[in-house]
Amino acid sequence: MRTLVIGDIHGGLKALLQVFERAKVTSKDTLIFLGDYVDGWSESAQLVQYLIELNQKQKCIFIKGNHDVWCHEWLLDFDKDNPVWYRNGGKETIESYVNSEYMIEEHVVFFKELKNYYVDSKNRLFIHAGFSSMKGPENEVYLTNYRWDRTLWEMAIVMDKKVEKNSALYPNRLKLYSEIYIGHTPTLHYDSDIPMQGINVWNIDTGAAFTGKLSIIDIDTKQFWQSDPLPSLYATERGRN
Template identity: 60%
Template sequence: MRTFAIGDIHGGLKALTQVLNKLEIKDDDTLIFMGDYVDGWSESAQVIDLLIDLSQTFNCIFIKGNHDVWCEQWLSSKEVNPTWYIHGGKETMDSYEGYSVEKKKAHLQFFENLKMYYIDSVNRLFLHAGFTSMHGVEKEVVKETLYYDRTLWEMALSLDKNLPKTNVSYPKRLGHYSEIFIGHTPTTNFNVDVPMHAANVWNIDTGAAFKGKVTGMNIDTKVFVQSDNLPGLYPNEQGRNK
């Protein structure tokens, strides 16, 4: 039994397909998707189609990202958030052209059922962005923090690499979990195109929304596979490189 965490996709169906093929998924594998399935490249609706299909065959856990929240709101109310529109929403709306009312309802249900976070049997935490409560993710008061926060990753990056988890100065936020897996903040912001590790946090958003890749990581071995760079897969598009 293997478990893979798959980073932000942002409408890159071709990239997601590459990653799934490279992982050579088996029936007893678990796939944990870290959120931001839509917004950026031209196949957001088609990404959701594939994720729904995968969940019929494999054990899939879907985390909610901030872009997924925006798309859910649009599917539910038909209202267009202006911030969403300029950050990939237009491309997502275009990808739904020709979709029936019933198909859109099925996608809305998918978004409504996304998890805010997931904790596995050995106390590994999976969430899209971060959290601020020193008492752990369950005690986070403002739930939007779970898909917007960047301070958790900033804190992990700033820590002394030699500081042991048992040290009194080790951040209580991090100490609640054996490991934490996130997306949301592209590693390409730091000129890195592979997953980054700081303290007990793994960041597997490798910039698929922009000029990077989609990544799938075995959470036990930390071996990972990646797609091609998204601009190469969608040469006539800009993604969110605007």
């Protein structure tokens, strides 16, 4: 049995199915999704439906991303105007729901039940973006940091990997957990299309929303698998830019 972490998907159902096949995912695997299921490519509604059905077959843990919040708000009120969301993939998500036969109420429940973060039995934290509280995300004052914070990753990526965890130089926020897994900030910003490590923080968002690939990592072995670049899977679409 493996624990596999999946990066930001952004409506790329084809990529998820492809990388599941390459990783030989089975019903015995625990799957932890880091959020941003929607907005970008054309299959957001289809992806959400697939995840709902997948959750009935095996253990899945779904973290909430910032794009998921936007989509949830729209599903609750179709007249809600959010120009920022519309420009950042919302247009494609709305189009994916047009004339769909899915039960909207079921999708609303899916988004409502997404977790802000998850900590496993080995004290590994899984969160979409990050947190700023020195006492951990459970003490976060600004809950939006779960889905928007980039300071945790920015701090981790510049740290010297030689610094020991018991050192005074090791950031206190990062001492709270054995490992932290995040998405939200595409590794493409750092000229990388594979998962990146900054001391004990692993960034699994390899740019599936843009020109990158979707990634899955085995958190025990650190072996990872990737889809083809999303633009090649959705050749007739531009995706988010």
